[in-house]
Amino acid sequence: MIPKKGMIKSTDAFERLVHWWLAITCIILILTGLGMMFHSFNFLGTPLGGLKNLKLVHNFTGLLFAPALFFAILIWWREAGVFKMPEDLEWIKVAGGYLWHVDDVPETGKYNPGQKAFFLAVAIFGILMVASGLIMWFPLSLPSGLVQWMYPLHALGMLVIFPFVLVHIYLGTIGVPGSARAIFTGYVTRSWAEKQCPGWLKEMEEEGRLEIYGEEKEEAAHG
Amino acid sequence: MAEKIKLYDTSKCTGCRACQLACKQWNALPAGQTYNAGTYQNPPDLQSNTWMLIRFQEMSNGNGDVKWLFRKDACMHCTDAACIKVCPSGALFRTKYGSVALDRDKCIGCKECISACPFDVPRYDPVTDKIAKCDLCFSRIDRGMEPACVKACPTGALSFGDKDEMIARAHARVKELGGDANVYGDQFVGGTHMLYVLTEKPDVYDELPERPRVPLTVIAWKDWFKPLTLLAAGGVLAGSFIHYLTHGPKDTSGDDQAGGEGGE
Amino acid sequence: MTNHWNDIENSDCVLAMGSNPASNHPISFKYVTKAMEKGAPLISVDPRFTQTSARANIYAPLRSGTDIAFLGGMIKYILDNNLIHEKYVKAYTNASFLVNPDFKMPGENNGVFSGLVENKYDKSTWSYQTDADGVILKDPTLSDPNCVYRLLKKHYKRYTPEVVSNITGTPKDKLLAVYEAYTKTGKPGKAGTIMYAMGWTQHTVGVQNIRAMSIIQLLLGNMGVAGGGVNALRGESNVQGSTDMALLFHILPGYLKTPVASLQTLEEYNKKNTPATNEPKSLNWWKNYSKYMASLLRAHYGMNVTLEEAYNYLPKRDDGQDCSWLTLFDSMYKGKFSGLFAWGMNPACSGASSHKVRQALTQLDWMVNVNVYDNETGSFWREPGLDPSKIKTEVFMLPCSSFMEKEGSITNSGRWMQWRYKAVDSPGVAMPDGDIMTELFYRLKERYEKDGGPLADAVTRLTWDYGVKDGAGRIHHFDPDYVAREVNGYFLEDKVIGGVLYKKGTLVPSFGLLQDDGSTSSGNWLYCNSYTEKGNMAKRRGNEDKSHIGLYSDWAWCWPLNRRIIYNGASVDPDTGVPWDKKNPVIRWDGARWKGDVPDGVAAPGAGRPPFIMKPDGVANIFGPGLADGPFPEHYEPLECPIEENLLSPQFINPTIVRWDEVGTGTSVDARATCDPRFPFVCSTYRVSEHWQTGVLTRWAPWLAEMQPELFVEIGSELARLKGFKNGEHVMVKSVRGEVEAVAIVTDRYKPMKVAGMTVHQVGIPWHYGWVTTNMRKYVHGDKVPEVFTSGDSANLLTPFIGDPNTGIPESKAFMVNVERKGV
Ligand code: HEM
Ligand code: SF4
Numbered sequence A: 001m002i003p004k005k006g007m008i009k010s011t012d013a014f015e016r017l018v019h020w021w022l023a024i025t026c027i028i029l030i031l032t033g034l035g036m037m038f039h040s041f042n043f044l045g046t047p048l049g050g051l052k053n054l055k056l057v058h059n060f061t062g063l064l065f066a067p068a069l070f071f072a073i074l075i076w077w078r079e080a081g082v083f084k085m086p087e088d089l090e091w092i093k094v095a096g097g098y099l100w101h102v103d104d105v106p107e108t109g110k111y112n113p114g115q116k117a118f119f120l121a122v123a124i125f126g127i128l129m130v131a132s133g134l135i136m137w138f139p140l141s142l143p144s145g146l147v148q149w150m151y152p153l154h155a156l157g158m159l160v161i162f163p164f165v166l167v168h169i170y171l172g173t174i175g176v177p178g179s180a181r182a183i184f185t186g187y188v189t190r191s192w193a194e195k196q197c198p199g200w201l202k203e204m205e206e207e208g209r210l211e212i213y214g215e216e217k218e219e220a221a222h223g
Numbered sequence B: 001m002a003e004k005i006k007l008y009d010t011s012k013c014t015g016c017r018a019c020q021l022a023c024k025q026w027n028a029l030p031a032g033q034t035y036n037a038g039t040y041q042n043p044p045d046l047q048s049n050t051w052m053l054i055r056f057q058e059m060s061n062g063n064g065d066v067k068w069l070f071r072k073d074a075c076m077h078c079t080d081a082a083c084i085k086v087c088p089s090g091a092l093f094r095t096k097y098g099s100v101a102l103d104r105d106k107c108i109g110c111k112e113c114i115s116a117c118p119f120d121v122p123r124y125d126p127v128t129d130k131i132a133k134c135d136l137c138f139s140r141i142d143r144g145m146e147p148a149c150v151k152a153c154p155t156g157a158l159s160f161g162d163k164d165e166m167i168a169r170a171h172a173r174v175k176e177l178g179g180d181a182n183v184y185g186d187q188f189v190g191g192t193h194m195l196y197v198l199t200e201k202p203d204v205y206d207e208l209p210e211r212p213r214v215p216l217t218v219i220a221w222k223d224w225f226k227p228l229t230l231l232a233a234g235g236v237l238a239g240s241f242i243h244y245l246t247h248g249p250k251d252t253s254g255d256d257q258a259g260g261e262g263g264e
Numbered sequence C: 001m002t003n004h005w006n007d008i009e010n011s012d013c014v015l016a017m018g019s020n021p022a023s024n025h026p027i028s029f030k031y032v033t034k035a036m037e038k039g040a041p042l043i044s045v046d047p048r049f050t051q052t053s054a055r056a057n058i059y060a061p062l063r064s065g066t067d068i069a070f071l072g073g074m075i076k077y078i079l080d081n082n083l084i085h086e087k088y089v090k091a092y093t094n095a096s097f098l099v100n101p102d103f104k105m106p107g108e109n110n111g112v113f114s115g116l117v118e119n120k121y122d123k124s125t126w127s128y129q130t131d132a133d134g135v136i137l138k139d140p141t142l143s144d145p146n147c148v149y150r151l152l153k154k155h156y157k158r159y160t161p162e163v164v165s166n167i168t169g170t171p172k173d174k175l176l177a178v179y180e181a182y183t184k185t186g187k188p189g190k191a192g193t194i195m196y197a198m199g200w201t202q203h204t205v206g207v208q209n210i211r212a213m214s215i216i217q218l219l220l221g222n223m224g225v226a227g228g229g230v231n232a233l234r235g236e237s238n239v240q241g242s243t244d245m246a247l248l249f250h251i252l253p254g255y256l257k258t259p260v261a262s263l264q265t266l267e268e269y270n271k272k273n274t275p276a277t278n279e280p281k282s283l284n285w286w287k288n289y290s291k292y293m294a295s296l297l298r299a300h301y302g303m304n305v306t307l308e309e310a311y312n313y314l315p316k317r318d319d320g321q322d323c324s325w326l327t328l329f330d331s332m333y334k335g336k337f338s339g340l341f342a343w344g345m346n347p348a349c350s351g352a353s354s355h356k357v358r359q360a361l362t363q364l365d366w367m368v369n370v371n372v373y374d375n376e377t378g379s380f381w382r383e384p385g386l387d388p389s390k391i392k393t394e395v396f397m398l399p400c401s402s403f404m405e406k407e408g409s410i411t412n413s414g415r416w417m418q419w420r421y422k423a424v425d426s427p428g429v430a431m432p433d434g435d436i437m438t439e440l441f442y443r444l445k446e447r448y449e450k451d452g453g454p455l456a457d458a459v460t461r462l463t464w465d466y467g468v469k470d471g472a473g474r475i476h477h478f479d480p481d482y483v484a485r486e487v488n489g490y491f492l493e494d495k496v497i498g499g500v501l502y503k504k505g506t507l508v509p510s511f512g513l514l515q516d517d518g519s520t521s522s523g524n525w526l527y528c529n530s531y532t533e534k535g536n537m538a539k540r541r542g543n544e545d546k547s548h549i550g551l552y553s554d555w556a557w558c559w560p561l562n563r564r565i566i567y568n569g570a571s572v573d574p575d576t577g578v579p580w581d582k583k584n585p586v587i588r589w590d591g592a593r594w595k596g597d598v599p600d601g602v603a604a605p606g607a608g609r610p611p612f613i614m615k616p617d618g619v620a621n622i623f624g625p626g627l628a629d630g631p632f633p634e635h636y637e638p639l640e641c642p643i644e645e646n647l648l649s650p651q652f653i654n655p656t657i658v659r660w661d662e663v664g665t666g667t668s669v670d671a672r673a674t675c676d677p678r679f680p681f682v683c684s685t686y687r688v689s690e691h692w693q694t695g696v697l698t699r700w701a702p703w704l705a706e707m708q709p710e711l712f713v714e715i716g717s718e719l720a721r722l723k724g725f726k727n728g729e730h731v732m733v734k735s736v737r738g739e740v741e742a743v744a745i746v747t748d749r750y751k752p753m754k755v756a757g758m759t760v761h762q763v764g765i766p767w768h769y770g771w772v773t774t775n776m777r778k779y780v781h782g783d784k785v786p787e788v789f790t791s792g793d794s795a796n797l798l799t800p801f802i803g804d805p806n807t808g809i810p811e812s813k814a815f816m817v818n819v820e821r822k823g824v
């Protein structure tokens, strides 16, 4: 997966670090969460030496998840956290062309509304997960009336994040070939970029900020 | 195996606390240093080493008469036990007698049962990092004996037997007592396996919920969100699969095809 | 108890007065509850609303120490409303007896009975009119003004509900509610029971409290019947047994009298103590006195010593000498003792006016403390604040086994002698008391054999057959089974009685066979029949109730002769033998024999033998001339009380009590403060479920200490408001004799009372605590440190050094205190 000449730089090292940091902790949280949520997944604790350790892994991973989430929000909230109207609405109307054939998918920026939704879900519910999770970790320190609500909220977060993550993984891998490269190497093919984020490509090119592998950087990448 | 009920008749309880002691003795629960806070009630509340206690409460009415209420507080052994519902490890479980017992080895100390229990029963022990509560003397009842507290009770305020019989006995006693007497336990959380005959209305008693129920939070969590999670996750997986088959991957290739071997 | 624990279940009305069985006799509540389930009301009369009151149908408060007024009012109520069980009263009591016309009663004699000289009664007028043959004159119509019944009526005429309520502080409606409910049991076939404990005995009128109730029980026909009786709830599992076995100074085992110096020979002694009667039909059981005494002497000294010699060996009191608790400790305080065995007791906490007791201990040269744990008595010399180097007493601690570490019997309140087995070995060097005593005996014997001494033979010739002997005749392990056999008694030679041969060495089957010629032994005649050739009856565990009234006659053994309800001869109609209560018959005549419980004293129906055979005249005493303070109970104020006068008579307090504050040392430990504004509140001591006695055993038990960790004082909400006390704050309770720190429990269960037009507040305090188990003391190497500390010292630091004239029991249930915020 070594980038080839002519590929376009879409992510920088820090972005990729934060992404993987977030992704790995999130997946661990999901897996360990599942282990606690369903008795039939209790076995997930076995390799860790029991459910108790699973819980500890979950809780401490949660601690690692929180800063990743913080950086992720910092990095991406502008690009992925705000919907642009009306383009995004148009895109949503046709579901980005993912579900049925659409001749003309409205152009999107770096992140399409689907991705934005995913980002927002992770951001909002991630904060929620951190807050509720911390409280659930030390439930006796707060009034039980408050603590009680953390559990359904945490479960709600799971309900939202888990499916999104699955979709994200699907689309990031076999669903949209070539995407994974972006987050492994930082580079995508031009055609991928044309299809996936034509708006961004245009903008970058206009501003002359596009970095192309093997060429002198036109300008410092954003960061 | 027939479901069993422990019946506690407040009208026959003298507050002698033989039960409280018997509980500690059978379960080998250590004593802790206590202080008198102006009441006979001690320890002041349920603790990880105090699985049941008699609550003492005075009640004066307008004409100068006083009542002294005693109430044995411990796990009610709910049929719809919120604690079992929330317990992630399966440490809390329903026994064949209908009681709610605890497998201490499984308990991971997450304390979820503590906030779920409508009767505020489970207690956390930081030393063992586990919770503790009355298990209706599973080790005894499983060998055909009554719980230790019942064995110790001198007055007959406590009795133990088959569910239907105990419920019938409770109602018969309430009829006998008349007035505000009532049966507490068979009308909520699916019916409890500790049943009270109360001489006063439930709201009179300290720390006793008038209409206990599995908290909405637990229902939302366990009855709604939990199955929905499974459904959503399953749906997404299935959807992706179908999408892949019917729609195929998105074609992101172009002339440059630099990453052609991709498809990760 | 004339009846027994299970029998409470048969009652139609249960009166708990002078007791708090729910807290202090929790098991009894099993039977109380059963009686209640069958419809019997429970009445609780107590200054404090207790755990018993919480279950009672009727609760009536009363001021501590005014029980006689309360009960006197009930007697009046019974007589005024003619609620007596008439046939019973006429046949089975001395109601019809004609009393000496010179006899005067308090109502007409300045509050005292005739014959008071200084503080003692000359009882010559407390006698009956007799005919030429000495037979007592009677008026079966109960109309003669000098008959007991009329005198009773006259005496209690003064106890009107108004006066009683004014004395006791009991609201009149409550008073009448109690009277009405309880006296319903006067109906033939109905039974009322009284459960009393230290709340009645620990008063300067303690014995008369119980007499008053006995009179009520007789008037209502409640003695001898199932569910009736006069029932003392003993404060300790074996108090009954130890009393039977001569716990008290004035009795030998089996309630034989201790010899006094003026009775030089056995014959004189027997003559003096064997009652006589001229009543033709009376059995007068005590006429057998000499047989029991002879058998007791044989049990002590065997066949090698003549009965006369054996009698000489017995220690003798000076005539009239009082050796009761208070006197003993007063003597000790005055330096008249050199040594003390404090055996299984804790006088430094249990003794009234404990400061005096604690100071008395410093006067000893030596003291041996035999106990399971260290206590305030054994460690008195290192009480915080004392300088051990200034105390001369040499103290020895002998650790002994607890009840589960040894075998033996206990006799419960219901007179059941029950065998207990050893469960675990004793820890460390602890030994069963019997082994300690055996060792002590051998050492003493050796000393006396070597050095001689006054009456050395009294010790050296004692029999000591309490175990398997080695070649030298010495036993190495004390075996209580041998004691049980000796207590029952043996035939010491072949004996033919009534045509039956009883072989030497066999156990005597019944006390009816004990002899006065020295051919039998019995360590306690009342227990003869407890160990027969069939075995140790106390070990029996038959749990079938053939009687259907809960006699359980095959369970353990009950004195006398396994009779479960004594005086049961009075439970039937004297003419027909038909039980008053056909539902719960104790005995019944089947035409030839009595069936049911072992019959007490009755001959065939219609034979006219009065069944109270332990009384010389065969009937129960409503008029009781035997007591020191009067043949009828009369209300007197406690030594310390809140009001200035006795509302019933000019005689303020019991005129016959022994007063240390007047004749004693005159120090603060004997002081009293009656109607003293410095000590305005009535106080009573009591117990809680979780602790026992001075707490020597329970304070060391972490589970119990956890439930009741601190000395508390219960204070009525109103008083607390007046004084500004908050619930749970620490306060000082002070009497003129001492003070203790306690946690205030502010409660609605104490209400102010209206007494003699004044408002009187009462407070209450348990007496189980002591400084040894607190964390306010030093623990040195080797001291056991409690797992759960308790706080507070003995409430007896407050109680007065005064006692009942008959028994000497201290008045710990009514005295005056003040309660103050800490540091004031
Ligand atoms: C993507 C983020 C997260 C996901 C998907 C996740 C998922 C889950 C799930 C599914 C459960 C089980 C709930 C149940 O039993 O129904 C759970 C429990 C829990 N989670 Fe999380 N979680 C996340 C983040 C966190 C964080 C950041 C913390 C805090 C440090 C945390 C702490 C906890 C705690 C304390 C529990 C309670 C269960 C226990 O203690 O046994 N979680 N989580
Ligand atoms: S009372 Fe609480 S701990 Fe007991 S079964 Fe019910 S929910 Fe569980």
Ligand code: SF4
Pocket: B012, B013, B014, B015, B016, B017, B018, B019, B020, B054, B070, B072, B149, B152, B153, B154, B155, B156, B157, B158
């Ligand atoms: S043992 Fe029985 S009477 Fe005593 S406190 Fe417990 S329930 Fe009440």
